[in-house]
Amino acid sequence: MQSDSTRDRxxxxxxxxxxxxGFKKATVREICQAAEVNLASVNYYFGDKSSxxxxxxxxxxxxxxxxxxxxxxxxxxxxxxxxxxxxRSLVMRLLPQKSEPWPVRLMMREVFNPTEVADDxxxxxxxxxxxxxxxxxxxxxxxxxxxxxxxxxxxxxxxQCLVYRTSQAMIQRMFTEAERESFTADQLTQRIHExxxxxxxxxxxxxxxxxxxINQKN
Amino acid sequence: MQSDSTRDRxxxxxxxxxxxxGFKKATVREICQAAEVNLASVNYYFGDKSSxxxxxxxxxxxxxxxxxxxxxxxxxxxxxxxxxxxxRSLVMRLLPQKSEPWPVRLMMREVFNPTEVADDxxxxxxxxxxxxxxxxxxxxxxxxxxxxxxxxxxxxxxxQCLVYRTSQAMIQRMFTEAERESFTADQLTQRIHExxxxxxxxxxxxxxxxxxxINQKN
DNA sequence: ATTGATTTAAAACAAATGTTTAATACACTT
DNA sequence: AAGTGTATTAAACATTTGTTTTAAATCAAT
Numbered sequence: 130m131q132s133d134s135t136r137d138r139x140x141x142x143x144x145x146x147x148x149x150x151g152f153k154k155a156t157v158r159e160i161c162q163a164a165e166v167n168l169a170s171v172n173y174y175f176g177d178k179s180s181x182x183x184x185x186x187x188x189x190x191x192x193x194x195x196x197x198x199x200x201x202x203x204x205x206x207x208x209x210x211x212x213x214x215x216x217r218s219l220v221m222r223l224l225p226q227k228s229e230p231w232p233v234r235l236m237m238r239e240v241f242n243p244t245e246v247a248d249d250x251x252x253x254x255x256x257x258x259x260x261x262x263x264x265x266x267x268x269x270x271x272x273x274x275x276x277x278x279x280x281x282x283x284x285x286x287x288x289q290c291l292v293y294r295t296s297q298a299m300i301q302r303m304f305t306e307a308e309r310e311s312f313t314a315d316q317l318t319q320r321i322h323e324x325x326x327x328x329x330x331x332x333x334x335x336x337x338x339x340x341x342x343i344n345q346k347n
Numbered sequence: 348m349q350s351d352s353t354r355d356r357x358x359x360x361x362x363x364x365x366x367x368x369g370f371k372k373a374t375v376r377e378i379c380q381a382a383e384v385n386l387a388s389v390n391y392y393f394g395d396k397s398s399x400x401x402x403x404x405x406x407x408x409x410x411x412x413x414x415x416x417x418x419x420x421x422x423x424x425x426x427x428x429x430x431x432x433x434x435r436s437l438v439m440r441l442l443p444q445k446s447e448p449w450p451v452r453l454m455m456r457e458v459f460n461p462t463e464v465a466d467d468x469x470x471x472x473x474x475x476x477x478x479x480x481x482x483x484x485x486x487x488x489x490x491x492x493x494x495x496x497x498x499x500x501x502x503x504x505x506x507q508c509l510v511y512r513t514s515q516a517m518i519q520r521m522f523t524e525a526e527r528e529s530f531t532a533d534q535l536t537q538r539i540h541e542x543x544x545x546x547x548x549x550x551x552x553x554x555x556x557x558x559x560x561i562n563q564k565n
Numbered sequence: 566a567t568t569g570a571t572t573t574a575a576a577a578c579a580a581a582t583g584t585t586t587a588a589t590a591c592a593c594t595t
Numbered sequence: 596a597a598g599t600g601t602a603t604t605a606a607a608c609a610t611t612t613g614t615t616t617t618a619a620a621t622c623a624a625t
Binding site: 353384385386387388391 | 602603604605
């Protein structure tokens with residue numbers, strides 16, 4: 130199938146444009162011009178603009194998931210080290226890089242300004258990560274908090290990481306370039322890890338039904 | 348001047364619509380219909396759509412700033428209590444409420460998806476809050492961290508609060524309605540406060556003049 | 566090479582939308 | 596009451612943009 134050439138050119142051109150401008154602001158003409166194909170090609174190959182968007186998002190997920198899987202830990206990894214890896218994984222995904230791959234940006238856009246494709250993306254991509262993170266929290270604590278507190282602590286952790294993406298605009302305007310350059314993945318990972326670890330160590334389980342000890346202990 | 352009537356009707360109608368749909372998706376026709384004025388009135392009174400948007404944002408800021416000033420503390424307030432109040436202030440502003448006032452939503456939209464009016468909004472509205480928060484952090488610690496760490500700890504705190512707004516879509520899809528209902532301002536304030544306080548207490552300052560990382564591997 | 570399907574190309578179409586115009590109504594002054 | 600400046604209205608205009616059409620070109624198989 131040599132259709133590959135044109136169809137793929139559209140897909141590859143649409144990715145960065147959708148990622149940068151979003152579904153509404155990106156125009157079919159713009160995409161076709163970037164792909165150097167005729168205006169009608171989008172409708173020919175994808176039916177309409179929406180379907181092209183879905184196809185682009187699907188491609189993004191494929192490219193991305195094989196690149197940044199949820200961390201899997203080797204036997205013997207300490208809970209603290211697991212937590213560190215989870216945080217690093219989050220920060221690495223979220224931190225806006227110089228040449229940020231468009232799949233990341235597109236998926237982020239979809240998550241924070243969902244159209245209608247977001248459901249699947251979240252349940253199959255973020256939810257598992259979140260659950261995995263909570264398990265690590267259990268590990269660090271040595272016991273499992275009640276659901277409510279457990280969830281909100283998870284939110285506190287990802288909140289610390291997310292803010293560096295969601296508030297990009299704010300950061301850009303609140304800090305000098307020099308300050309911003311210190312926001313490296315390594316440094317942020319370390320700081321968030323330290324902050325979180327200290328918080329977990331110091332937490333007194335607010336609601337104490339008999340906190341059941343879980344996993345390997347015992 | 349009975350023009351007041353029409354001009355104000357436009358402004359008041361534009362507020363909620365811009366807040367909900369953003370500048371691009373909100374249409375002049377829609378606004379005029381809601382205001383029950385003629386289509387041409389927007390251009391007659393404001394020149395063009397952009398100017399109307401700016402006027403709306405200006406109104407939003409006026410309405411809002413007199414309602415939620417930065418907390419000022421009475422003499423004798425403990426550092427911990429100050430921190431609690433700052434966090435509460437943030438959470439209250441950020442938590443999506445059932446009947447959320449449109450000025451909040453509009454300003455949030457502008458902050459996270461800035462058009463070009465955002466600069467002023469951030470420097471005059473958020474930056475002072477952030478500085479104030481950092482001062483409270485100094486108080487709680489009893490000393491002042493180096494700029495870098497101090498800033499990033501501030502980010503960790505506001506990140507915990509911001510996430511409940513920026514990730515609304517994610518939250519809606521990751522948690523059941525019952526779980527979400529436990530995300531009350533009071534409870535979140537308490538949790539974030541506890542988490543943050545524990546983190547601050549447990550932090551080992553890397554504030555020595557030389558930036559020596561103290562990551563003690565275990 | 567012929568034929569039939571597929572792909573590309575240019576133009577046209579239709580709907581949405583910001584803006585302008587030109588006529589009319591209104592209120593207030595003289 | 597006439598006049599004048601302001602406010603309102605309906606219609607038109609111009610542009611953008613997603614989509615469709617129709618014809619030409621290309622390719623693969625017989």
